[in-house]
Amino acid sequence: MIVEAARRFTSLAIPSQDQLVFGVCPHPLACGLGLTLGAGQVFPEVNFTLPPMSITSETWSDVTAHYEEMAAQILRRAVALAVPGIVLEFELLPAMTDKPEWGAEITAVLKRHLRAAHEKHHLPCALRVTPTDIRDQQKPPLLRTGEPWQRLRRSLELCAEAGADILSIESVGSKEVHDQALMFGDFPGIVFALGVLAPRDMAWLWSEIVSICAAHPGVVPGADSACGFANTAMQLAHQKMLPEVLAAVVRAMSAVRSLAAFEQGALGPSKDCAYEGPVMKAITGQPISMEGKSAACAHFSPLGNIAAAMCDLWSNESVQNVRLLSGNAPEAFTEILAYDCRLMNAATAAGGALALREWMTASDEWLSPQAAVLSPAATLRIASAIVAEETPYRQTIAAGRAAVGVLNDGVAQEKLHLSRKEQQWFTRIESGLDELPAEEAVLIAALEEQYGSLYDKASYGL
Amino acid sequence: MAQNQDLYDAILNGNAKKAYAATEAAIAAGVEPMALIQESMVPAMDEVGRLFECEEYFVPELLLAGRAMKGAMELLKPLLTASGQKMAVRVVIGTVKGDLHDIGKNIVASMLEGSGFEVIDLGTDVSPENFVAAVEQRKPHVVCMSALLTVTMPAMKLTIDALQTAGLRTQVKVLIGGAPVTSQYAKEIGADGYSENANGAVGLVKNLLAEA
Numbered sequence: 001m002i003v004e005a006a007r008r009f010t011s012l013a014i015p016s017q018d019q020l021v022f023g024v025c026p027h028p029l030a031c032g033l034g035l036t037l038g039a040g041q042v043f044p045e046v047n048f049t050l051p052p053m054s055i056t057s058e059t060w061s062d063v064t065a066h067y068e069e070m071a072a073q074i075l076r077r078a079v080a081l082a083v084p085g086i087v088l089e090f091e092l093l094p095a096m097t098d099k100p101e102w103g104a105e106i107t108a109v110l111k112r113h114l115r116a117a118h119e120k121h122h123l124p125c126a127l128r129v130t131p132t133d134i135r136d137q138q139k140p141p142l143l144r145t146g147e148p149w150q151r152l153r154r155s156l157e158l159c160a161e162a163g164a165d166i167l168s169i170e171s172v173g174s175k176e177v178h179d180q181a182l183m184f185g186d187f188p189g190i191v192f193a194l195g196v197l198a199p200r201d202m203a204w205l206w207s208e209i210v211s212i213c214a215a216h217p218g219v220v221p222g223a224d225s226a227c228g229f230a231n232t233a234m235q236l237a238h239q240k241m242l243p244e245v246l247a248a249v250v251r252a253m254s255a256v257r258s259l260a261a262f263e264q265g266a267l268g269p270s271k272d273c274a275y276e277g278p279v280m281k282a283i284t285g286q287p288i289s290m291e292g293k294s295a296a297c298a299h300f301s302p303l304g305n306i307a308a309a310m311c312d313l314w315s316n317e318s319v320q321n322v323r324l325l326s327g328n329a330p331e332a333f334t335e336i337l338a339y340d341c342r343l344m345n346a347a348t349a350a351g352g353a354l355a356l357r358e359w360m361t362a363s364d365e366w367l368s369p370q371a372a373v374l375s376p377a378a379t380l381r382i383a384s385a386i387v388a389e390e391t392p393y394r395q396t397i398a399a400g401r402a403a404v405g406v407l408n409d410g411v412a413q414e415k416l417h418l419s420r421k422e423q424q425w426f427t428r429i430e431s432g433l434d435e436l437p438a439e440e441a442v443l444i445a446a447l448e449e450q451y452g453s454l455y456d457k458a459s460y461g462l
Numbered sequence: 463m464a465q466n467q468d469l470y471d472a473i474l475n476g477n478a479k480k481a482y483a484a485t486e487a488a489i490a491a492g493v494e495p496m497a498l499i500q501e502s503m504v505p506a507m508d509e510v511g512r513l514f515e516c517e518e519y520f521v522p523e524l525l526l527a528g529r530a531m532k533g534a535m536e537l538l539k540p541l542l543t544a545s546g547q548k549m550a551v552r553v554v555i556g557t558v559k560g561d562l563h564d565i566g567k568n569i570v571a572s573m574l575e576g577s578g579f580e581v582i583d584l585g586t587d588v589s590p591e592n593f594v595a596a597v598e599q600r601k602p603h604v605v606c607m608s609a610l611l612t613v614t615m616p617a618m619k620l621t622i623d624a625l626q627t628a629g630l631r632t633q634v635k636v637l638i639g640g641a642p643v644t645s646q647y648a649k650e651i652g653a654d655g656y657s658e659n660a661n662g663a664v665g666l667v668k669n670l671l672a673e674a
Contacts, residue, residue, distance in 0.1 A: 052642070054616040055560070093613050094587075095560055136562060137587060179565045183572065184529075185522030232565055239659060241521040241569070320612055421518065 002461040003203040005263035006210075009387050013285025017376045020278070021357050022311050022344050026285030029267055031220045032126025032165035033118040035085045037269055038287035038312045042344045044337035045087040045128070045272055045289050045313040046074050048330040051320045055095040060102070066321050067106050071113035073331035078123060081338040084345070085124035087166075087289075087313055088114065089272070097132040097155045104158035111163030128222060129164035130271070131155040133172045143173050143201055143459035156209060160216035167213055168222035168271050173201025174257075175228045176454050182233055185246065185425075187432030192447050194229060194253045195396025196440050200460040202260035210265040223280065224261045225271035226254030231299075234275070234370060238300055243425035245407060245418065248369035252382045252403035255279040256395045259386065262286065272315030275303060278374060279399075281310055282383035289313035294336045297329065302368035305360040309376060314341055366415040369407050369422070378406040393440035400433050466493070466502040469534065473506035476526025478533045485534040495538040495545070499578070503531050507577055514661050521569060521660070528576015535578065551671055554596045554634075555606040556584035558617035563610035566640060569660040570606060577664050590617065590624035597630045604667055607653075609640040618643075619651035626652075635670045639663055 013027070014020045025038035037043070048070045055063055071088065078086045090110055096103040107129050117123045134148045135141050143149065156167055174197035181189025202224065213221040225231075233247035255276040262268075268286035270277040272295075277288035291298075292307030295317035301307070308314060316333040326332050347356040357376065364371040372378060385402035389395040407426065410416030418426060437443050444462070466488055472480035488498055510527040513519040553574050557567050564586045575581045582600050584592060593605060605625070609615050618638050625631040635654040638647075648656035655670055657663040 050613050052612045052615045054620075055613055093560075093611065094562055095613070132562075134562065139585065179568065183521060183565070183569060184525055185520070236521065236565075240517050241660070243520055421520070425520075 001204075002200060003207050003264070005203065005260070006207070006265050007263055009259070009263070009283045011387055012282050012380070012383055014282045015380070017380060018354065020282055020310055020376045020379065021353050022308060023348055023353065025281055025287050025312060027267075027287075029220065029269065029287050032087070033114060033124060034122075035087070035124040035126045040348060041084055042311060042314050042341045043085040043087060044078070044083060044334060044341050045089055045269075045315040046330065046334050046337060047089040047091060047272065047315055047318045048074065049091065049318050049320055050093070051322050055093060055102075064106065064109060067109050068113075069328070070321050070330045071110050073328055074334045075113055075117040075123070077331045077334040078338065079117065079121045081335060081342075083123070083338050083341065087126045087128055087269075089128040089130060089315070091130045091318065092132050092155065092159075094132045094134055097134050098151055100151060100155040100158045103129075103131060103155050104162040107159045107162040107164055126165040127163060128166040128168055128269075129159040130168040130170065131159060133169055136172050136176065139176070140454055140456045141172075141176055141459065142456055144204060153208065153212070156212050157216075160212060160219045164219055166220045166222040166269070167209060168224065169205070169209065170225045170227040170271060170273070171202060171205050172228045173205065173459070174198040174455070177451050178229050179232070180451070180454060182236070182242070182250070185242070185428075186450075187429060188436060188443060188447060189451060190250060191253065191393075191396055191400070191436060192443055192451065194250070194257055195393040196444060197455060197460050198229070198257035199260045199392035200462075202257050203264055204461070206261040206264035206266055221261075221266045223266040223268050223270035223274070224258050225274035226251075226258050226276055227271070227273045229257075230254040230276065231273055234301065235299060237370070238302075243422050244302075244369045245422050245426040245429060248373045248407065249400050249403045249429055251276055251370060252279075252373050252399045253396045255382060255399055256386060256392050259283060260392070269313050272313065272317060275307060275374060278310040278376070278379040279383045279386065281312075282379050283387060287312035289315050291315040291317045294333065294340055297333055301370075303364060303371050303374060306364035306371050306374050308340065308344065309357045309360045309374075310379065314344070366410055369416065369418070372410050372416055373403045373406055378403070381406060391440070393443070397433060397436055400429075404430055404433065465505065466498060469498065469502045470506045473503060473527050473530045473534070474509055476523055476530055478526070478530040481530035481534045482537065485537045489537065489541070495541045498538065499535075503534065504578065507531055510576075511661060511664070524661070525569070525572045525576065528572055531576050531578065551604065551667075552580045552582065552600060552602040553604045553606060553667065554582045554584060554593070554600060554602040555608070556588035556593065557586040557608045557610075558614050558621060559587055559589045560617055561609050561611050561614035562586045563608070563640075566610070566660070567606075567608040570608070570639065570663045573660050573664050574606075574667065577668075579667065590621040593621045594624050594628045594630065597625060597634055598628070602634055603671060604635045604637060606637045606639070606663065606667075608638070609643060612642045615640075615642060615647065618653070622652050635667075637663060637666055637670070
């Protein structure tokens with residue numbers, strides 16, 4: 001079964017660069033305890049995790065103690081710095097999704113802390129909960145049936161009942177093909193995964209998540225992230241294992257599969273690690289979360305400043321509960337995010353949001369192909385290309401072409417400098433886009449021998 | 463025998479079809495399989511590794527070269543077996559219990575295969591018991607473990623402890639890797655080595671086996 005889009009985006013909600021700026025969006029989102037996103041201010045979204053330790057029945061009391069401590073310390077710092085609002089994100093670890101009751105228990109712990117901070121300090125706040133997509137436990141993964149999906153669904157339901165305000169996921173449908181294609185630099189395989197398989201799984205999965213949220217009033221269907229796809233490419237490029245130009249084009253193309261969540265009724269904020277978020281914002285007009293320089297605790301990136309240019313939440317991605325000189329790391333990163341947001345909000349209050357956005361953009365834009373495709377101008381170019389096409393496959397190719405256009409312009413204007421090896425790959429990518437068949441059925445058939453054994457066709461309605 | 467230039471170039475350029483054809487032609491011409499491996503295939507993969515180290519190659523070039531070599535090896539394996547010559551070193555690899563991340567592990571596995579090792583990939587979320595069973599049954603020379611999550615790192619130690627308990631620890635070299643893993647952690651849990659990247663892992667396996 002192929003799940004049709006509940007709504008199609010055929011034009012941009014934000015058609016002008018002047019309107020594409022941090023803190024504001026056409027469709028602000030009220031969520032949690034008195035918090036409204038995208039209505040003028042940027043808020044910290046703090047994400048945190050355990051230090052090295054096992055998660056077992058024997059250690060469970062230690063696990064919950066860590067989350068109690070992290071929540072208390074993060075909110076203590078938020079109140080001390082008078083943040084105008086905050087989101088806590090709880091990303092379940094695989095063991096906590098495998099045993100849904102565990103994830104729900106931590107959700108309840110965190111919500112208790114948020115309620116207390118809201119009642120005592122009137123702190124607007126919300127809890128985003130992100131179960132792990134555990135559906136790829138067998139090869140090929142069964143995405144719509146089987147025990148892992150049942151446990152994931154149960155986890156989403158229990159977390160909604162336990163106090164989640166926003167449900168999200170970093171879904172992995174088609175990763176089984178994309179990983180292989182990416183490692184071998186096989187461009188048709190990458191497009192097949194991102195433009196044919198992934199949108200099908202996203203449509204099915206997000207129709208399920210939206211229905212779960214509908215059954216739990218007040219719980220917002222957030223959105224997804226192409227983390228397992230574009231961030232994998234980004235990290236491999238960071239380690240000089242993949243060309244940056246490939247990672248940049250993969251990022252742009254991944255926006256189509258992430259858009260599928262919104263087509264099914266997701267309302268945002270998109271996930272912090274979804275660097276394709278600005279394209280979502282331009283198309284849907286809904287708020288997004290982003291991460292950059294203040295997520296260096298979790299991973300490096302060439303996108304530190306530019307990632308903030310259009311954000312509505314500003315995140316640290318993930319930080320372990322370990323002791324630093326100042327205090328524990330989650331509390332320290334709450335302070336870092338709080339000051340980042342203060343600066344953005346002060347700029348907005350003074351009428352300088354666009355100027356700050358331009359500085360954030362200019363400081364990164366041409367130092368990396370991956371940054372170049374994240375500028376407001378590139379965002380609108382990619383978003384416009386997507387909404388001009390009708391099917392996810394054609395949208396994915398269009399997004400790839402738009403990204404190539406952005407990079408080509410940068411090279412032609414001598415703003416973007418590519419090494420000889422990067423240039424060779426860039427030429428290869430351009431050719432790869434030109435050689436793709438017009439119809440996805442032709443691509444599906446052509447890649448059957450190469451990738452057919454890696455994925456379960458029924459999981460994609462094929 | 464001189465280097466088989468066609469085979470060498472085919473592997474260097476990641477051209478599996480040409481590598482296969484060059485190997486077929488060499489066999490037909492009576493070239494010794496082991497000579498093909500030692501004088502053409504291994505030098506080609508060494509050059510591929512060098513090009514990767516100096517950032518002339520990315521992973522795709524590396525893996526395509528490995529795939530070309532693996533394809534050619536399929537032709538040689540039966541001949542080597544028939545002549546009683548020793549097969550490749552065997553490596554068991556997996557992502558540890560509780561962890562589903564596998565692209566780093568997959569790259570290491572592919573590069574090891576491309577370097578001529580026999581790789582048994584146990585997949586992700588591999589329990590200590592399953593690592594032990596694989597060592598008992600497949601008799602590898604090396605066990606490689608990967609973890610991306612801080613909360614799954616302890617499973618590496620549990621696996622090493624399980625190998626110790628089963629009396630198998632001295633039979634294998636144990637290597638670990640993954641984003642949160644460090645050489646210090648490798649020492650703490652009694653692993654034989656740690657690498658921060660895939661190419662380093664291949665070199666580490668070669669060095670450890672050379673020392674053994």
